[in-house]
Amino acid sequence: MPSNDQWVSVNQHQKITIEAGTSTLVDVLRELEIDSKVAVAVAVAIDNQIVTQSAWPDTVLHGGEQLSIFGAIAGG
Amino acid sequence: MLDLEVTDKLMISGHHFCSRLFTGTGKFANSELMTQSLSASASELVTMSLKRVDLDGQRDDILAPLLANNMKLLPNTSGAKTAQDAIFAAHLAREALATNWIKLEIHPDPKYLMPDPIETLKAAETLVKDGFVVLPYMHADPVLAKRLEEVGCQAVMPLGAPIGSNKGLVSQDFLQIIIEQANVPVIVDAGIGAPSHAAYAMELGADAVLINTAMAVSPDPVAMARAFAMAVESGRMAYLAGLGTVGSQAIATSPLTAFLD
Numbered sequence: 001m002p003s004n005d006q007w008v009s010v011n012q013h014q015k016i017t018i019e020a021g022t023s024t025l026v027d028v029l030r031e032l033e034i035d036s037k038v039a040v041a042v043a044v045a046i047d048n049q050i051v052t053q054s055a056w057p058d059t060v061l062h063g064g065e066q067l068s069i070f071g072a073i074a075g076g
Numbered sequence: 077m078l079d080l081e082v083t084d085k086l087m088i089s090g091h092h093f094c095s096r097l098f099t100g101t102g103k104f105a106n107s108e109l110m111t112q113s114l115s116a117s118a119s120e121l122v123t124m125s126l127k128r129v130d131l132d133g134q135r136d137d138i139l140a141p142l143l144a145n146n147m148k149l150l151p152n153t154s155g156a157k158t159a160q161d162a163i164f165a166a167h168l169a170r171e172a173l174a175t176n177w178i179k180l181e182i183h184p185d186p187k188y189l190m191p192d193p194i195e196t197l198k199a200a201e202t203l204v205k206d207g208f209v210v211l212p213y214m215h216a217d218p219v220l221a222k223r224l225e226e227v228g229c230q231a232v233m234p235l236g237a238p239i240g241s242n243k244g245l246v247s248q249d250f251l252q253i254i255i256e257q258a259n260v261p262v263i264v265d266a267g268i269g270a271p272s273h274a275a276y277a278m279e280l281g282a283d284a285v286l287i288n289t290a291m292a293v294s295p296d297p298v299a300m301a302r303a304f305a306m307a308v309e310s311g312r313m314a315y316l317a318g319l320g321t322v323g324s325q326a327i328a329t330s331p332l333t334a335f336l337d
Contacts, residue, residue: 011128011129012128014131041173042129042172043126043168043169043171043172044171045168048164050164050167050168050171053171068128069128069131070128070129070168070172071126071127071129071172072124072125072139072151072169072173073125073127073138074100074103074104074107074110074124074125075100075101075102075124075125075152075154076103076125076152076154076239076286076288076289
């Protein structure tokens, strides 16, 4: 039976297994333990296109995407 | 008695600030010390950066204490080497921090961190059109300050000296021209290493200063933060009061009539 498992890459070095056509951005973020509390200060881009937080639950992944997750850090 | 908190608020894009001391959050030994120092500084605006989240490392939440203290957040575009990078970073920051304020900084050269004027102007123009309140970090170049103002920047942030150098107002003569010509607030950013430098910037008529390194790397950052707060207020008060004219000849402060006449 063919598997629907595919990969997305996260922040250039980590790979996460997804179910192509079913997994959403929220699923991946949950797996990475970037929960809703931390997500207040997080921005996500898929293939260098920013995905607004309200669209995360409806953003279905198909495999091969490059996810970039950014967070706030100290700086001047 | 002049109460600056009541009478002399700074306004940027409709937002009032009682304190003219802006602060950075970098280089503090830990976030508790950062919070205490920023609280001692009475600063109401803090800068921060954005970075790819380290998925394996610890996630230090610097935001919670800042938001608890009701601070206005000013994310920067640090790390951007081009206008394109900076525009992307600004949009990420808006998404992550729910603010349209951005400290635009583009410095491709890591040795001196000199801001790239051409990329900065390009990015500023686009970001203003995209609805951002743009505060650009820039060299103390009066022509560039005007150009940035003309494309809609809500303030300009000329440097005193290279970032983190603690050299003070090396660019003083050009800062004065910028201050004289500006129709938007002038925030002296970078290079201020001592409260006396900050006071001097305020005496020259700067609208605010931004301090990070000098505070964060002090052996006692909380006391240094307080010292900066006092210096900024003192300098501002002196500017409003009006400084005396500088001359090369003595002008007596006591009557010069012969003592026993």
